[in-house]
Amino acid sequence: MKLTCLAPSAAGVAFLTATMFAATAVAQAPQAPMEGEPGGPPHHYPMPKNLKVLPKNTNGEQIRKIMHGWAGGLGVHCDTCHQEDPHNLGPDGKPRLDFPSDAKQQKLIARRMYKMVQGINTEYISKLKTKEGDPAQHVTCGTCHRGHLDPEPYVIPPEHRPGGAPAQGN
Numbered sequence: 001m002k003l004t005c006l007a008p009s010a011a012g013v014a015f016l017t018a019t020m021f022a023a024t025a026v027a028q029a030p031q032a033p034m035e036g037e038p039g040g041p042p043h044h045y046p047m048p049k050n051l052k053v054l055p056k057n058t059n060g061e062q063i064r065k066i067m068h069g070w071a072g073g074l075g076v077h078c079d080t081c082h083q084e085d086p087h088n089l090g091p092d093g094k095p096r097l098d099f100p101s102d103a104k105q106q107k108l109i110a111r112r113m114y115k116m117v118q119g120i121n122t123e124y125i126s127k128l129k130t131k132e133g134d135p136a137q138h139v140t141c142g143t144c145h146r147g148h149l150d151p152e153p154y155v156i157p158p159e160h161r162p163g164g165a166p167a168q169g170n
């Protein structure tokens with residue numbers, strides 16, 4: 001099943017949550033009761049193993065927050081960038097995601113995109129002179145993607161296209 005194709009639904013969210021909990025359980029092989037379950041220790045995500053662009057000391061919880069931001073900015077689910085592992089099935093019989101794997105092209109593109117965003121923010125946006133007490137707005141994935149995996153081309157409205165300006169600005 002491709003989660004990407006589904007509109008957000010209760011089932012989708014439940015599955016995602018299950019996948020995330022399941023991934024943690026596998027990486028850590030905890031004893032019963034499982035982490036994050038009543039009676040178990042507080043929920044804890046494993047340290048990432050394969051970071052190439054995010055700071056190496058980013059912990060599991062921080063990674064989750066960042067990833068939810070990326071997924072939200074692009075309007076996708078985790079499986080757009082993370083490969084399913086057919087040898088690692090969850091309790092529902094569905095493959096869990098292999099987060100450290102670099103098998104998916106989108107994950108590689110996302111790394112470049114992150115570097116680009118970092119560059120834009122550190123080299124340009126943060127050097128803007130803004131009014132006192134008015135911090136520069138930073139570029140995020142959502143600045144361009146606006147909830148779409150493929151950013152929609154901006155079409156200039158006809159009333160703002162005097163003198164035969166092209167439909168797409170430059």
Ligand code: HEC
Pocket residue numbers: 020047048049050051052053054055063064067068070071074076077078079080081082099100106107108110111
């Ligand atoms: C747009 C692509 C994209 C989406 C969507 C995405 N990720 Fe990631 N994820 C990445 C990239 C790229 C990295 C590696 C970052 C690096 O190299 O520093 C990564 C790394 C991770 C890692 C660390 C893996 C390791 O051990 O190195 C975890 C865990 C993870 N993502 C979880 C998630 C979860 C959970 C979701 C859904 C909420 C998600 N990701 C959505 C691109 C994505």
Ligand code: HEC
Pocket residue numbers: 070074106107109110113114117139140141142143144145149150151
């Ligand atoms: C400055 C604008 C901009 C920002 C900011 C940006 N992107 Fe992109 N991104 C693009 C454009 C434009 C494309 C389409 C390139 C193409 O046509 O192939 C794209 C394509 C992608 C793709 C491939 C989409 C596909 O069809 O498979 C991924 C994945 C992606 N971006 C992830 C990210 C992530 C993650 C972030 C934030 C860390 C981000 N992008 C921030 C402009 C941006």
